[in-house]
Amino acid sequence: MRVVVTGGAGKAGRAVVADLMAHGVDVLSVDLVRSPQLDCEQLVADLTEYGQAVDSLRGADAVVHLAAIPAPGFRPDELTFRINMTSTYNVFSAAPLLGLRRVVWASSETVLGLPFDREQPAYAPIDEEHPLYPESSYSLSKVLSEELGRQFNRTTGIPYLGLRFSNVMEPTDYERFPGYWDDPNLRRWNLWGYVDARDVAQACRLALESDRGGAEAFIVAAADTVMNRSSAGLLAEVYPGVELRGELGEFETLLSNGKARRLLGYEPAFSWRDALG
Numbered sequence: 001m002r003v004v005v006t007g008g009a010g011k012a013g014r015a016v017v018a019d020l021m022a023h024g025v026d027v028l029s030v031d032l033v034r035s036p037q038l039d040c041e042q043l044v045a046d047l048t049e050y051g052q053a054v055d056s057l058r059g060a061d062a063v064v065h066l067a068a069i070p071a072p073g074f075r076p077d078e079l080t081f082r083i084n085m086t087s088t089y090n091v092f093s094a095a096p097l098l099g100l101r102r103v104v105w106a107s108s109e110t111v112l113g114l115p116f117d118r119e120q121p122a123y124a125p126i127d128e129e130h131p132l133y134p135e136s137s138y139s140l141s142k143v144l145s146e147e148l149g150r151q152f153n154r155t156t157g158i159p160y161l162g163l164r165f166s167n168v169m170e171p172t173d174y175e176r177f178p179g180y181w182d183d184p185n186l187r188r189w190n191l192w193g194y195v196d197a198r199d200v201a202q203a204c205r206l207a208l209e210s211d212r213g214g215a216e217a218f219i220v221a222a223a224d225t226v227m228n229r230s231s232a233g234l235l236a237e238v239y240p241g242v243e244l245r246g247e248l249g250e251f252e253t254l255l256s257n258g259k260a261r262r263l264l265g266y267e268p269a270f271s272w273r274d275a276l277g
Contacts, residue, residue: 002026003208004060006047006091007067009035012106012168012200016064019201020208030056031067048083053090057098064204065091065105072110072136084141092148096156104207107146107162107217109255110139115189116239123243124191124235125256128164128217146217153215160214161207166193166221166255168200174272181228188238191254192225196270206264216263221255223268 003020007013008029017040020027027040034042045052047067057063067087069080088105095103112126113119113133122130134140142164149160167190180186203220225231230250235242248254251273260266 001061002028002059004028004030004057004063006030006056006063006065006087007106008038008040008042009033010066010070011170012165012197013066014038015170015197015201016066016204019198019205020064023205028056028060047087047090050090050094053087054094054097057091057094057100060098060100062100062102062104062208063091063095064208065103067091068106068141069138072138077137081137081141084138085144088141088145089148092145092152092160096152096158100158102208103149103152103158103160104204105145105149105160105162107164108139108142109164109166109190109193109219109221110134110136111143111146111164114139116191120239121191121242123245124239124254125245125248125252126191126219126254127256128219128259146215149215153213157213159212161210161212162215162217163200163203163207163260164217164219165200165203166190166195166219168197169194169272170197171275174275177226177272177276180226184227184229184234184238187226192227192231192234193221193253193255194226194272195221195268198270199266199268202269203260203264203266206266210264212263218260218264218266219255219257220260220266221253221257221268222271223253223257224251224271224273225253226272227251
Protein backbone atom coordinates (compact mmCIF):
# COMPACT_ATOMS: atom_id res chain seq x y z
CA MET A 1 0.00 0.00 0.00
CA ARG A 2 1.32 3.44 -0.92
CA VAL A 3 0.04 6.38 1.13
CA VAL A 4 0.72 10.05 0.61
CA VAL A 5 0.88 12.07 3.83
CA THR A 6 0.45 15.76 3.12
CA GLY A 7 1.97 17.99 5.77
CA GLY A 8 4.33 15.15 6.61
CA ALA A 9 6.98 17.51 7.98
CA GLY A 10 4.64 18.90 10.65
CA LYS A 11 4.12 17.80 14.25
CA ALA A 12 1.28 15.41 13.49
CA GLY A 13 2.68 14.49 10.09
CA ARG A 14 6.01 13.24 11.43
CA ALA A 15 4.24 10.92 13.85
CA VAL A 16 1.87 9.66 11.15
CA VAL A 17 4.73 8.94 8.75
CA ALA A 18 6.71 7.07 11.42
CA ASP A 19 3.71 4.99 12.47
CA LEU A 20 2.75 4.03 8.92
CA MET A 21 6.31 3.07 8.05
CA ALA A 22 6.54 0.97 11.22
CA HIS A 23 3.48 -0.92 9.94
CA GLY A 24 5.03 -1.62 6.55
CA VAL A 25 3.37 1.13 4.53
CA ASP A 26 5.16 2.79 1.61
CA VAL A 27 4.91 6.52 2.45
CA LEU A 28 5.48 9.70 0.48
CA SER A 29 5.56 12.92 2.51
CA VAL A 30 4.36 16.00 0.63
CA ASP A 31 5.04 19.36 2.24
CA LEU A 32 6.39 22.83 1.53
CA VAL A 33 9.63 21.80 3.23
CA ARG A 34 11.70 18.67 3.71
CA SER A 35 12.25 17.32 7.19
CA PRO A 36 15.54 15.70 8.25
CA GLN A 37 13.50 13.70 10.77
CA LEU A 38 11.69 11.71 8.07
CA ASP A 39 13.09 8.50 6.63
CA CYS A 40 10.51 8.23 3.85
CA GLU A 41 10.52 9.65 0.34
CA GLN A 42 9.74 13.38 0.40
CA LEU A 43 8.33 15.74 -2.20
CA VAL A 44 8.24 19.53 -1.92
CA ALA A 45 4.97 20.77 -3.40
CA ASP A 46 2.39 23.53 -3.02
CA LEU A 47 -1.03 21.89 -2.76
CA THR A 48 -2.83 25.15 -3.47
CA GLU A 49 -1.73 24.51 -7.06
CA TYR A 50 -4.04 21.86 -8.52
CA GLY A 51 -1.46 20.43 -10.90
CA GLN A 52 1.00 19.95 -8.05
CA ALA A 53 -1.69 18.25 -5.97
CA VAL A 54 -2.44 15.83 -8.80
CA ASP A 55 1.24 15.05 -9.36
CA SER A 56 1.74 14.55 -5.62
CA LEU A 57 -0.99 11.90 -5.36
CA ARG A 58 -0.17 10.05 -8.56
CA GLY A 59 0.43 6.34 -7.88
CA ALA A 60 -0.98 6.40 -4.35
CA ASP A 61 -3.63 4.10 -2.94
CA ALA A 62 -4.77 6.55 -0.26
CA VAL A 63 -3.96 9.93 1.22
CA VAL A 64 -3.73 11.30 4.75
CA HIS A 65 -4.28 15.01 4.23
CA LEU A 66 -2.79 17.00 7.12
CA ALA A 67 -1.31 19.97 5.25
CA ALA A 68 -2.84 23.27 6.36
CA ILE A 69 -2.20 26.43 8.26
CA PRO A 70 -2.59 24.60 11.57
CA ALA A 71 -4.57 26.98 13.78
CA PRO A 72 -6.16 30.43 13.99
CA GLY A 73 -3.83 33.37 14.43
CA PHE A 74 -0.78 32.12 12.54
CA ARG A 75 -1.63 34.00 9.36
CA PRO A 76 -4.24 36.61 8.35
CA ASP A 77 -7.79 35.27 8.39
CA GLU A 78 -8.39 35.48 4.65
CA LEU A 79 -5.12 33.76 3.84
CA THR A 80 -5.79 30.97 6.34
CA PHE A 81 -9.21 30.34 4.84
CA ARG A 82 -8.00 30.49 1.23
CA ILE A 83 -4.99 28.23 1.68
CA ASN A 84 -6.81 25.63 3.75
CA MET A 85 -9.86 25.48 1.50
CA THR A 86 -7.93 25.50 -1.75
CA SER A 87 -5.44 22.82 -0.74
CA THR A 88 -8.20 20.62 0.65
CA TYR A 89 -10.35 21.01 -2.46
CA ASN A 90 -7.39 20.13 -4.65
CA VAL A 91 -6.52 16.99 -2.65
CA PHE A 92 -10.16 15.91 -2.38
CA SER A 93 -10.74 16.34 -6.11
CA ALA A 94 -7.44 14.78 -7.20
CA ALA A 95 -8.20 11.59 -5.25
CA PRO A 96 -11.03 10.29 -7.47
CA LEU A 97 -9.29 11.52 -10.60
CA LEU A 98 -6.35 9.26 -9.76
CA GLY A 99 -8.36 6.33 -8.43
CA LEU A 100 -7.40 6.57 -4.75
CA ARG A 101 -9.39 4.24 -2.54
CA ARG A 102 -9.63 6.37 0.62
CA VAL A 103 -9.13 9.91 1.91
CA VAL A 104 -8.32 10.47 5.59
CA TRP A 105 -7.90 14.08 6.59
CA ALA A 106 -7.44 16.44 9.52
CA SER A 107 -10.54 18.26 10.59
CA SER A 108 -10.40 20.00 13.97
CA GLU A 109 -11.93 20.28 17.42
CA THR A 110 -12.39 23.99 16.65
CA VAL A 111 -15.52 23.23 14.60
CA LEU A 112 -17.31 22.59 17.91
CA GLY A 113 -17.22 26.24 19.01
CA LEU A 114 -13.75 26.80 20.43
CA PRO A 115 -12.89 28.93 22.34
CA PHE A 116 -16.45 28.74 23.73
CA ASP A 117 -16.69 32.47 24.36
CA ARG A 118 -19.66 33.35 22.17
CA GLU A 119 -21.41 29.98 22.54
CA GLN A 120 -20.85 27.73 25.53
CA PRO A 121 -20.82 23.97 24.99
CA ALA A 122 -24.31 22.61 24.52
CA TYR A 123 -23.39 19.69 26.80
CA ALA A 124 -20.37 17.66 27.88
CA PRO A 125 -18.66 15.40 27.12
CA ILE A 126 -18.97 16.78 23.60
CA ASP A 127 -19.57 14.23 20.85
CA GLU A 128 -20.12 14.33 17.10
CA GLU A 129 -23.80 15.27 17.52
CA HIS A 130 -22.80 18.59 19.09
CA PRO A 131 -23.74 21.69 17.06
CA LEU A 132 -20.98 23.23 14.96
CA TYR A 133 -20.04 26.80 15.89
CA PRO A 134 -17.04 27.89 13.78
CA GLU A 135 -15.52 30.95 15.44
CA SER A 136 -12.59 31.68 13.10
CA SER A 137 -11.71 31.49 9.44
CA TYR A 138 -9.66 28.41 10.34
CA SER A 139 -12.56 26.56 11.94
CA LEU A 140 -14.89 27.68 9.15
CA SER A 141 -12.51 26.12 6.63
CA LYS A 142 -12.75 22.83 8.53
CA VAL A 143 -16.56 22.91 8.69
CA LEU A 144 -16.77 23.57 4.97
CA SER A 145 -14.17 20.87 4.27
CA GLU A 146 -16.38 18.36 6.08
CA GLU A 147 -19.23 19.34 3.76
CA LEU A 148 -16.84 19.13 0.82
CA GLY A 149 -16.02 15.56 1.84
CA ARG A 150 -19.70 14.67 1.92
CA GLN A 151 -20.20 16.09 -1.56
CA PHE A 152 -17.23 14.22 -3.04
CA ASN A 153 -18.31 11.01 -1.35
CA ARG A 154 -21.81 11.30 -2.83
CA THR A 155 -20.46 11.78 -6.33
CA THR A 156 -17.52 9.34 -6.23
CA GLY A 157 -18.25 6.75 -3.54
CA ILE A 158 -14.75 7.19 -2.08
CA PRO A 159 -14.70 7.33 1.75
CA TYR A 160 -13.67 10.72 3.16
CA LEU A 161 -12.98 10.33 6.88
CA GLY A 162 -12.33 13.54 8.82
CA LEU A 163 -10.56 13.35 12.18
CA ARG A 164 -11.34 16.22 14.54
CA PHE A 165 -8.03 16.32 16.36
CA SER A 166 -7.73 17.96 19.72
CA ASN A 167 -4.66 20.08 20.55
CA VAL A 168 -1.76 17.93 19.29
CA MET A 169 1.12 17.41 21.72
CA GLU A 170 4.52 15.76 21.56
CA PRO A 171 6.15 14.36 24.74
CA THR A 172 8.33 17.46 25.12
CA ASP A 173 5.16 19.59 25.30
CA TYR A 174 4.08 17.92 28.54
CA GLU A 175 6.58 19.96 30.51
CA ARG A 176 4.19 22.92 30.13
CA PHE A 177 1.21 21.17 31.69
CA PRO A 178 1.92 21.98 35.38
CA GLY A 179 1.62 25.65 34.42
CA TYR A 180 -2.08 25.09 33.67
CA TRP A 181 -3.07 23.55 36.97
CA ASP A 182 -3.52 26.61 39.21
CA ASP A 183 -5.91 28.41 36.85
CA PRO A 184 -8.57 26.32 35.10
CA ASN A 185 -9.38 29.24 32.81
CA LEU A 186 -6.05 28.94 30.99
CA ARG A 187 -7.25 25.87 29.11
CA ARG A 188 -11.02 26.33 29.24
CA TRP A 189 -10.99 27.17 25.52
CA ASN A 190 -11.01 23.50 24.48
CA LEU A 191 -12.39 21.90 27.64
CA TRP A 192 -8.85 21.09 28.79
CA GLY A 193 -8.33 18.69 25.90
CA TYR A 194 -5.25 17.44 24.07
CA VAL A 195 -4.06 14.45 22.06
CA ASP A 196 -0.62 12.89 21.78
CA ALA A 197 0.82 12.97 18.26
CA ARG A 198 1.37 9.22 18.47
CA ASP A 199 -2.35 8.73 19.07
CA VAL A 200 -3.04 11.00 16.09
CA ALA A 201 -0.93 8.57 14.09
CA GLN A 202 -2.85 5.61 15.45
CA ALA A 203 -6.17 7.22 14.48
CA CYS A 204 -4.97 7.96 10.95
CA ARG A 205 -3.76 4.39 10.44
CA LEU A 206 -7.00 2.94 11.78
CA ALA A 207 -9.01 5.19 9.48
CA LEU A 208 -6.94 4.01 6.53
CA GLU A 209 -7.45 0.36 7.51
CA SER A 210 -11.14 0.77 8.30
CA ASP A 211 -13.90 -0.54 6.07
CA ARG A 212 -16.03 2.52 6.90
CA GLY A 213 -17.57 4.13 3.87
CA GLY A 214 -19.28 7.47 3.51
CA ALA A 215 -18.01 10.79 4.76
CA GLU A 216 -17.81 10.88 8.53
CA ALA A 217 -16.17 12.95 11.24
CA PHE A 218 -14.58 11.57 14.40
CA ILE A 219 -13.36 13.40 17.49
CA VAL A 220 -9.84 12.22 18.36
CA ALA A 221 -8.55 13.20 21.81
CA ALA A 222 -6.51 11.77 24.66
CA ALA A 223 -8.38 9.72 27.24
CA ASP A 224 -7.83 12.40 29.89
CA THR A 225 -7.53 16.18 30.25
CA VAL A 226 -4.43 18.35 30.74
CA MET A 227 -5.49 19.00 34.34
CA ASN A 228 -4.75 17.33 37.69
CA ARG A 229 -8.25 17.87 39.07
CA SER A 230 -11.53 16.12 38.31
CA SER A 231 -13.21 16.78 34.97
CA ALA A 232 -16.65 17.07 36.56
CA GLY A 233 -15.28 19.63 39.02
CA LEU A 234 -13.70 21.66 36.22
CA LEU A 235 -16.95 21.73 34.29
CA ALA A 236 -18.97 22.75 37.36
CA GLU A 237 -16.54 25.54 38.22
CA VAL A 238 -15.94 27.06 34.79
CA TYR A 239 -19.11 26.11 32.90
CA PRO A 240 -21.73 25.74 35.66
CA GLY A 241 -24.64 25.97 33.21
CA VAL A 242 -23.43 23.19 30.92
CA GLU A 243 -25.20 19.85 31.20
CA LEU A 244 -23.02 16.89 32.16
CA ARG A 245 -24.26 13.81 30.34
CA GLY A 246 -23.62 10.33 31.67
CA GLU A 247 -20.98 8.96 33.98
CA LEU A 248 -17.54 10.58 33.86
CA GLY A 249 -14.23 9.19 35.07
CA GLU A 250 -12.17 11.35 37.42
CA PHE A 251 -9.87 12.82 34.76
CA GLU A 252 -11.82 11.68 31.69
CA THR A 253 -11.72 13.77 28.54
CA LEU A 254 -14.65 16.11 27.92
CA LEU A 255 -14.14 15.60 24.16
CA SER A 256 -15.68 12.17 23.67
CA ASN A 257 -13.74 9.50 21.78
CA GLY A 258 -16.76 7.22 21.81
CA LYS A 259 -17.46 7.20 18.09
CA ALA A 260 -13.81 6.69 17.14
CA ARG A 261 -13.63 3.82 19.63
CA ARG A 262 -16.76 2.11 18.32
CA LEU A 263 -16.23 2.53 14.60
CA LEU A 264 -12.44 2.75 14.17
CA GLY A 265 -11.14 0.81 17.16
CA TYR A 266 -9.26 3.87 18.44
CA GLU A 267 -7.91 3.57 22.00
CA PRO A 268 -5.70 6.43 23.24
CA ALA A 269 -2.41 4.94 24.38
CA PHE A 270 -0.47 7.99 25.58
CA SER A 271 -0.99 10.41 28.47
CA TRP A 272 1.02 13.18 30.07
CA ARG A 273 0.46 11.38 33.38
CA ASP A 274 2.80 8.61 32.28
CA ALA A 275 5.41 11.09 31.05
CA LEU A 276 5.42 13.30 34.17
CA GLY A 277 4.76 10.57 36.69
